[in-house]
Every structure is written in C-alpha cells, then in structure tokens.
Amino acid sequence: MRHFSFLKFIYCFSIAFLIAFSKIALGGDAEAGKIRYAQNCGNCHGPAGMGLASYPKISGKEIPYIIERLKTYRSGKKIGSNSALMIMMAKTLTDEEIANLAEYLKDAKYEN
Amino acid sequence: MIKFCKVFPFITSVCMLFGIVFHANAAEHAGGMNVPSIKSDAVMTGLENPWDMAFLPDGTMFFTEKCKGLSVRTSSGSVNKLYGMKDTKGYNAAGKDLFCDGQAGMLGVVADRDFDKNRTLYVYSTSTKYHGSGCKTNFEKCDGNIVMRFKVSSDLKKVSDRTDIVKDIQYKPFESNQPFGGPGAHNGGRLRIGPGGYLWVAGGDRHRGVCPQDGKLLCGKVLRIDGDGNAHPDNNPPAGFDARIYTYGHRNVQGIDFRPSDGRAFTAEHGPWHNDEITGLVNGGNAGWDPAEKRGGRSACPDKYCGYEPNQMDGMDPAVRAAYTPMSDTRFDDLMPAAWNNNGFSQGTGSAAFLKGSNWGVYEGRLAVGIMGIAFGDTPAGSRIDLIGLSTDGLGINGIVRMPLGFTKRFRGLVMGPDNALYASTDEGEIYKISASTK
Numbered sequence: 001m002r003h004f005s006f007l008k009f010i011y012c013f014s015i016a017f018l019i020a021f022s023k024i025a026l027g028g029d030a031e032a033g034k035i036r037y038a039q040n041c042g043n044c045h046g047p048a049g050m051g052l053a054s055y056p057k058i059s060g061k062e063i064p065y066i067i068e069r070l071k072t073y074r075s076g077k078k079i080g081s082n083s084a085l086m087i088m089m090a091k092t093l094t095d096e097e098i099a100n101l102a103e104y105l106k107d108a109k110y111e112n
Numbered sequence: 113m114i115k116f117c118k119v120f121p122f123i124t125s126v127c128m129l130f131g132i133v134f135h136a137n138a139a140e141h142a143g144g145m146n147v148p149s150i151k152s153d154a155v156m157t158g159l160e161n162p163w164d165m166a167f168l169p170d171g172t173m174f175f176t177e178k179c180k181g182l183s184v185r186t187s188s189g190s191v192n193k194l195y196g197m198k199d200t201k202g203y204n205a206a207g208k209d210l211f212c213d214g215q216a217g218m219l220g221v222v223a224d225r226d227f228d229k230n231r232t233l234y235v236y237s238t239s240t241k242y243h244g245s246g247c248k249t250n251f252e253k254c255d256g257n258i259v260m261r262f263k264v265s266s267d268l269k270k271v272s273d274r275t276d277i278v279k280d281i282q283y284k285p286f287e288s289n290q291p292f293g294g295p296g297a298h299n300g301g302r303l304r305i306g307p308g309g310y311l312w313v314a315g316g317d318r319h320r321g322v323c324p325q326d327g328k329l330l331c332g333k334v335l336r337i338d339g340d341g342n343a344h345p346d347n348n349p350p351a352g353f354d355a356r357i358y359t360y361g362h363r364n365v366q367g368i369d370f371r372p373s374d375g376r377a378f379t380a381e382h383g384p385w386h387n388d389e390i391t392g393l394v395n396g397g398n399a400g401w402d403p404a405e406k407r408g409g410r411s412a413c414p415d416k417y418c419g420y421e422p423n424q425m426d427g428m429d430p431a432v433r434a435a436y437t438p439m440s441d442t443r444f445d446d447l448m449p450a451a452w453n454n455n456g457f458s459q460g461t462g463s464a465a466f467l468k469g470s471n472w473g474v475y476e477g478r479l480a481v482g483i484m485g486i487a488f489g490d491t492p493a494g495s496r497i498d499l500i501g502l503s504t505d506g507l508g509i510n511g512i513v514r515m516p517l518g519f520t521k522r523f524r525g526l527v528m529g530p531d532n533a534l535y536a537s538t539d540e541g542e543i544y545k546i547s548a549s550t551k
Contacts, residue, residue: 081287
C-alpha cells in the first residue's frame with residue numbers, strides 16, 4: 001500500500017514536472033530571446049525587430065508564425081526572394097532558441 | 113601663435129613663482145592637438161527609411177524617405193510633405209510612376225548651387241515610366257531609375273515643373289538566384305553638386321554581370337551632368353561610352369563627396385562581403401568591378417552574376433571571395449585603386465561627407481563615412497561613422513578614427529549642414545545632428 005502511494009507520488013510528480021518543464025519549453029523565455037536576438041538578428045532586422053531597409057519587420061507577430069518561419073528557414077526552404085540570407089542565420093538555431101525568440105519578438109518595441 | 117609660445121614659459125614661471133595653480137584642459141593634455149568634443153541630437157525621429165538630406169543656407173532641410181517621398185523641414189521646424197510616391201498619403205503632389213521595392217525607391221536629393229535664384233531641386237527615384245518593353249527579364253536594359261528636377265515654391269509648401277533629366281539608369285525588375293536576390297538591388301542613388309555646380313549621380317550594378325564594364329549602360333557608373341541632364345563637356349570616358357559617364361566599373365556607390373582642398377570626387381561603395389571601398393575618382397577611370405561570368409578566369413555563375421561567388425550561399429573567408437571577383441580588379445590598366453578597403457571586410461559603407469569647418473579641429477577635412485553593419489559570416493557588424501584622413505594623392509589614408517557617438521545605428525545618409533554640423537540619417541528612422549566644438 002505504502003509502496004503504491006510512493007509510486008503514485010513519483011508518477012504525479014513526474015507529470016507535474018513534465019508539464020511545468022514543457023510549459024517553459026513551449027512558451028519560451030522572452031529574456032533569453034532578447035539576449036539571443038541581440039547576438040546578431042538586430043544587425044539586419046534592426047532594434048527590437050522593427051525592420052530596416054529591405055529586412056522585414058518581425059516584431060509584433062504571433063508566436064506560432066515566427067516559430068514556423070524560423071523552422072522553415074532552418075530546414076533550408078525558401079520563403080521570399082531574400083531567403084538565402086535568412087537560411088544561413090537560421091541554420092544554427094535550436095528549438096529552444098526559436099521559442100525564446102518568438103516569445104521576445106511578440107511584444108518587442110523600438111523606442112527612440 | 114609664435115608670440116604666445118615665447119611668452120607662455122614666462123607666464124608659467126610667473127604663475128609658479130606666485131604659487132598659482134595652473135589648470136589645463138583636455139585639449140592641452142593631448143599635446144596641443146585640437147580634438148573636438150562631439151555631441152549628437154536626434155532632430156527627427158519616427159521616419160521611414162530616411163535616405164538623404166539637402167540643406168539650404170538658412171537650415172531648411174529637404175529629405176527623402178525611400179518608400180514615401182520628398183519632404184522639407186523648414187528652418188522653424190515645421191514639416192511639409194512635398195512629393196509622394198505611388199499610393200502614399202498626405203503629400204501635396206505625387207508621382208504615380210514612383211515606387212519602391214527592396215533597396216530601390218526614392219533615394220538621393222540635392223539642391224542646385226543657385227537654389228536661391230532658381231529654386232531647383234534634384235531627386236533620384238525608381239520609376240515605371242520608362243520601362244517600355246525592356247523589363248521582361250533580368251537580362252534586359254530595363255530603364256527604371258531616374259533623376260527628376262523640380263521647382264520649389266517660395267513658401268516651401270509645394271514642388272512643381274517636374275522634368276526627368278535622366279531617364280535611363282537601369283533597374284533590377286525580378287528576383288535572381290543570389291543571396292540578396294530580390295528585385296531592386298544596387299541602385300547607387302546618391303546625388304551631389306560638385307565643383308562648377310555640376311550634378312553627380314552615383315549608380316549601382318543592379319545585379320547584372322555586364323553592367324559595370326559596359327559603356328552604353330548607365331548601371332555601375334558615376335555620371336557628371338548639367339541641370340538639364342547633358343554630359344559635362346570634359347567627361348573623358350573610353351571611346352564609345354555614353355558621354356555622361358565620369359567613371360565606370362562600380363558596384364553600388366551610395367556615398368560621394370568632393371574634397372574641400374582640391375575638389376576631387378571620392379566615392380564610398382558597398383563591397384560584396386569583402387572590401388568596402390573609398391576611391392578617389394579619376395575622370396574616365398575604372399573602379400575595377402566586373403561581376404560578369406566567364407571573365408577574369410571565372411566560369412559560369414548563377415544568373416550570370418559572379419558578384420558573390422564562389423560559394424555564394426555560405427560564409428567564407430572574405431579574402432577568398434576577393435580573389436575570385438575583386439572589387440578593384442588589377443586586370444584593368446585604367447584602374448582607380450581604392451584609398452581604403454575596410455581591412456578587406458564588407459560592412460556596408462552607405463554614405464560619405466567631408467567635414468567642413470574649424471569646429472572639427474583635427475578632423476576638419478576628413479571624410480566621414482557611414483557604415484551600416486551586416487555581420488555576414490564571421491564579419492563583425494561594425495555599424496559606425498569612421499573619420500578617414502585621405503592622403504593627398506588619394507591612394508591611401510593617413511589616419512582613421514571612429515566618431516565617438518556612444519551608440520550604433522545603420523548610418524545611411526551623411527551630409528554637412530550650413531552650421532558645419534554633420535547630419536546623419538539612419539535606417540532606424542532618425543536624422544541626427546552631430547556637432548563638434550573645439551572650445
């Protein structure tokens with residue numbers, strides 16, 4: 001009996017842990033996204049994803065949209081006519097980085 | 113000065129004798145070097161891709177926004193929207209033929225030397241008006257960049273009498289198999305008035321391999337013309353070339369200005385992931401860019417353009433690229449060697465202006481160069497304004513320092529204002545006033 005509730009405890013704990021963990025993984029961490037963005041994305045897309053010159057605006061977009069775009073580029077597939085540049089940039093992104101970037105970009109705003 | 117030097121030790125001794133503490137300022141610490149203090153203020157914010165500015169002596173500033181049009185900020189600070197592009201709102205008038213795509217759109221602006229008498233302004237833009245049947249593929253002439261002349265009303269509220277004085281600068285109409293392959297690539301676009309009041313038009317190769325070295329096409333050229341679009345009588349391009357051509361063999365010239373000491377034109381151009389270049393121009397000279405396939409030891413290239421080869425879809429050592437398709441190919445006898453090549457990197461040199469006025473101290477006469485920062489491959493982004501001292505013969509530099517601004521932006525357009533301040537537009541949407549003082 002005791003033995004059983006211990007297993008039950010482990011089981012519940014694991015589920016709770018998995019849910020909590022996957023929530024982080026799926027939801028992304030905006031702070032981490034901001035740091036990753038600052039590494040090189042801003043050189044083309046500008047501060048806070050505002051879009052510069054012929055580099056598209058990427059802030060204020062839905063999370064699934066950004067995730068889908070980044071995964072498409074990462075797989076080497078073209079979207080627009082300047083995809084080659086973006087494919088190079090996306091090649092090294094991990095799933096976690098993509099989730100973090102999407103979370104950050106959703107509410108990123110350029111202020112001057 | 114001599115007198116002061118003689119008297120100075122005497123004054124110092126007297127001061128010491130009487131125990132007076134001597135305060136030296138920073139400039140004196142630097143061994144008498146007249147280093148200016150520099151400060152910057154955003155005079156306009158929230159613009160959309162401001163590209164170029166032109167000043168009148170009273171501080172009136174015309175400016176272009178790449179996808180919107182031409183506006184003016186009066187000396188009192190109010191803004192009038194003068195001439196818009198297709199589908200823009202709020203402009204006093206608009207050109208339905210003017211459009212933007214990728215790097216192309218409304219770019220350079222400059223006021224005539226005699227503006228106070230003739231109220232004439234010149235503007236560079238992309239236009240559909242002269243496409244004719246020449247834009248069906250990327251491998252045709254495709255006239256799509258023009259220079260317009262306007263009259264500006266005395267109240268600065270409108271422009272009139274549009275005359276297209278250059279109608280045949282080439283434009284890239286379609287996507288191509290290049291890493292930055294969208295339509296509208298490499299238009300050059302800077303306009304400046306040079307010695308004698310002539311108009312200089314800086315061009316780009318529009319991603320077409322044959323452009324820069326083809327003397328009949330205006331792509332990849334720097335033009336020197338009068339206010340009606342006619343060639344300067346002393347232009348000296350090779351036989352058979354269009355007479356409006358001052359220099360050829362360019363990739364994408366977005367910076368051009370004239371050295372105050374001798375009037376010589378210097379260009380700043382973007383390199384193809386290697387070698388951004390500053391070049392002292394020579395009448396009729398060749399800047400040495402030839403991205404055509406099957407030349408200079410090259411084989412066939414994607415869409416007949418070798419500009420990013422070999423290995424155009426990936427990062428690689430810029431020096432290897434430079435060896436394959438050089439910015440300044442020494443194969444050409446009439447090559448104008450670059451004065452500066454950004455240490456072999458390409459970080460995007462957007463514009464250039466010589467610093468004028470004694471307020472710039474030791475930097476007076478240096479070329480300010482705006483660099484936009486792309487960080488391709490392992491190249492550091494490096495958005496900045498460099499202050500470059502050019503050698504008298506224009507073949508090298510004798511000093512370079514970064515403008516101490518305390519921030520980085522993509523500096524697209526630089527021009528001197530009548531107040532001897534440097535004005536800089538950024539892709540982020542601002543126009544900065546950068547002032548220097550040696551006091």
